[in-house]
Amino acid sequence: MKSSITIKFRSLAVVISLACTTGLVQAQDNAQPVDTKQLSYISPQKPEDISPLLNGEKIPTGLLPDVSGKIFDLNKAVSEKPTVLIIYRGGWCPYCSKQLSGLRQAAPELEKLGYQLIAVSTDAPEGLMQSVTKEKISFTLLSDADLSFSKQFGLAYKAPMGYWEMLLKSTHGKDVDLLLPVPSVFILNKKGAIQFEYINPDFKQRLNPDLLKTVAASIIKEL
Template sequence: MKKIICLVLFAIGLSVHAQNNLPKLATEIAPLLIGEKIPNVTLTSVENTDVNVTELISKKRTVLVFYRGGWCPYCNAHLAALGEAEKELLDLGYQIIAISPDAPKSLKVTDDKEKLNYLLLSDSTGELSRAVGIAFQAPENYKAIITKGSEGVNSSFLPVPAVFILNTNAEIEFEHITPNFKNRISNDLLIAVAKSLNK
């Protein structure tokens, strides 16, 4: 019994330690920089299947988007705007991948609601958000909603909304990171950058 109690306390300690390792504020993050590579992780699709991120990126240039969750109206507006820019980005040879802490079921709700054609992936454990350096400690008033969106997997972090443009080697060629979650990159700027990188 003592062993079980010790293991439970150890697991709680690890969880608290992991949260404490994250920046407290969105303005304190230290994201990967242009020229650095997105790490190789496996995420989960809307259909609840494993997706290797590096393998996916290796197929074509990628607009990689991190958003807070389908519960966030600013994120939903941004996802819908990306849908409007999708054809032009596809014509330029890009694919769009959007990632959030939401569980696959919650991703499906967002996908159906916004009628998105591009790929949504679940990073409920925060493995990729943390590795990219955009995860921070979720404020107390968000914990219930992110726990629900991730089906209990995440109760501790939020990603700062971010857009990365990557080459097929998963190297960052452009990034737009917005600690103020109400501000997002415009389609005009995104397309202009995509065009300039495509030359």
């Protein structure tokens, strides 16, 4: 896939149905139940291989720490106002820092249109606070240090080995699977349904703030 192409596809889900006769079910009183905790996220090895949520689908549940470590109910916030949701790698990434700077400049116009901005990264709350201070961020930053949110979004993939040590430090050891999210931008309505998305496996390519403002202005009446 060329790096400039937004991912607009997802892998087909494989559904496995387990069937057994009523007689066998009744006879096996001591059968062990399926342990759903053993089912784990299988992370793609490359960012090109992710299977993200698509336009029209609803975002997953997000109860994430903010810069102070307080749990923030993302879904409740989204239900109150149209939202520009940004998922980025971390404040340690220069491309993410540049993106945050551009979003800071775009925020007043987006907020005037009626949007709120919320950005989620792998940084622990302390790292988020550093980004707030460095980039002078006024919108909400949230921590997805264990990437549970990014996994549900279908955005997480195995980080290259060169990132492993840094990720364990920046997430305070919570990124045990050593994953990274593909940087993404979503526009959500108050039902939490995706109305626009920009997902690029090339982490060096980010959505231009002016283009984001143009798209946001063009669809706000539909939200």
